[in-house]
Amino acid sequence: MxxxxxxxxxxxxxxxxxxxxxxxxxxxxxxxxxxxxxxxxxxxxxxxxxxxxxxxDDKVVKNRIHFDLTPDDQHAEVQRLTALGARHVDIGQGDESWVVLADPEGNEFCILAAGE
The missing domain is CATH 3.10.180.10 (2,3-Dihydroxybiphenyl 1,2-Dioxygenase, domain 1)
Incomplete structure (x- = not known):
């Protein structure tokens, strides 16, 4: 199959x-x-x-699945995405190497540090 x-x-x-x-x-x-x-x-x-x-319907709870994206430069990518309308979100991740953002409809995704 x-x-x-x-x-x-x-x-x-x-x-x-x-x-x-x-x-x-x-x-x-x-x-x-x-x-x-x-x-x-x-x-x-x-x-x-x-x-x-x-x-x-609108999204109302934390995603059960999300995307991890790995850029060449995490800081520059986070800046670019927030300029496009992404926003920082706290889902209880604490102090980690990745950055959690949400798209315009609130879907969470992570921007990993290069090499992760």
Missing amino acids: GLRFSDVCIDAHDARTLAAWWSQVLGWPAEDTDDGDVALRAPEGAGPDWLFLAVP
Whole structure:
């Protein structure tokens, strides 16, 4: 049996706006799907595509799954993402080497230090 990890599906109150934000973050192109969702197409070898699905409700609790992103320069990347609209969040992580941010809809993700 063959199995391929093809998509990470992300619920969004405003799928188009959130996909556009993540498109800026990742530098991946966004495209509308036939189903009315928005897909970010991962470059070859960069992992699965991200599929943004419109849902009527807002996010209200901490994510059960999140993304860890490793930049070349953690400080510069945190600055860039907060300038794009990410915000720092405290999920009880304490004093760690990674930085926890949230996207415009409140989805938490981590910016790791280079080499982690």
